[in-house]
Amino acid sequence: MNRVPLVPPIARAPAALTAALSAALPAAPAFAAAPSTEAQPAATPATPLTDWELAAEHTLFIVVDAGIVLLSIAFVMCLWRVLRGPTLADRGLGTDTLAMQVVGLAILLTIRMRTLMFFDAVLIISILGFASTVAFAQFIGRRRAA
C-alpha cells in the first residue's frame, strides 16, 4: 500500500509564528525514531498518481471533511438530548449515540490523517458504549419511573 502525502494532515501554523517560536524557545532535543510495530503507510510512492486517482482521493477527502462537520453537528444534537432529556432513558440513549458518533469521528480521522493509530480506538469505544448502555439499563430498571 503506497500512500502519497499530498497534503499535510493538519493546517500549518503561519510561517511568522513558527519563526518567532523557534527563535524564542530553546531547540527541542532530537528524539530517536521509535521502531513502529504498526503497519505505517510508505512515505515514498512507487509510481506517481494518475489523474483519476488524484480526483478520487480529493473526492474522498471532501466527503471526509464534510463528514467531520456533520458528525460534530450530530454530536451537539445528542449532547443536547443528554442534557435536556426529560427521563433517564433519554440520557442513556443519548450517551449511547454519543459513543457511536465518537467511533465515527475516529474512522474519519483515520482516513483523513493517513495513520492507523486511531483505528484501534474503534472497537474499544464501541465495547465501552455497549457496556455503559447495559449499565444504564440496569440502573434504570432498579429505580422508580422518573
Place this chain on the structure above:
Amino acid sequence: MDLTGLTARAVFDFISAGVLVSGLFFMVVGALGVVRLPDAYHRIHAASICVTLGLTAMLVAACFHIQAAPIIMKSFITIVFIFVATPMGSHMLAKAAHDTRLPQWGKTLSDELAEDKRLHGWGPPLVDTVSFDPAEADQSAA
C-alpha cells in the same frame, strides 16, 4: 471519456466516498431522530437503527480506502460486535424503561407488553411496590 488513469485504487476511493456518504446520512438522521422524535421509545428506535447502519457503512468505507489486512480484520470484528450489541443494548434500555412504567407518547396505538404483563403477571417486581417498614427492620436486626 478518457479512462486511461482509472486504476483500481481510484475506483476503490470512489466506492469508499459513496459508501461514506450513505453512512454519514444514516448517522445524521439518527441524531436528528434522537433530538426530534416525541417519545423515549421512538428515540431508542432511531438511535439504534440509524447508528448501526451508519457505523457499518463508515467501517466498510474505511476498508475500501485503506486496503490493509489489520484494518479489514478490525472492521469485521467491530461490525459483528455492533450488529450483536447495539440492538441488545437498546432492547435492554427499552425494557428497563417499560418496567419503570415510563409513559408512552399519547398517539401510540397499543402497548402489548403491558397487556402481557397484566395477563400473565410477568416481569420484574417494581421497586416502588416494595414498602420498607422500619419497625420490621428493627425486629430482624434484633
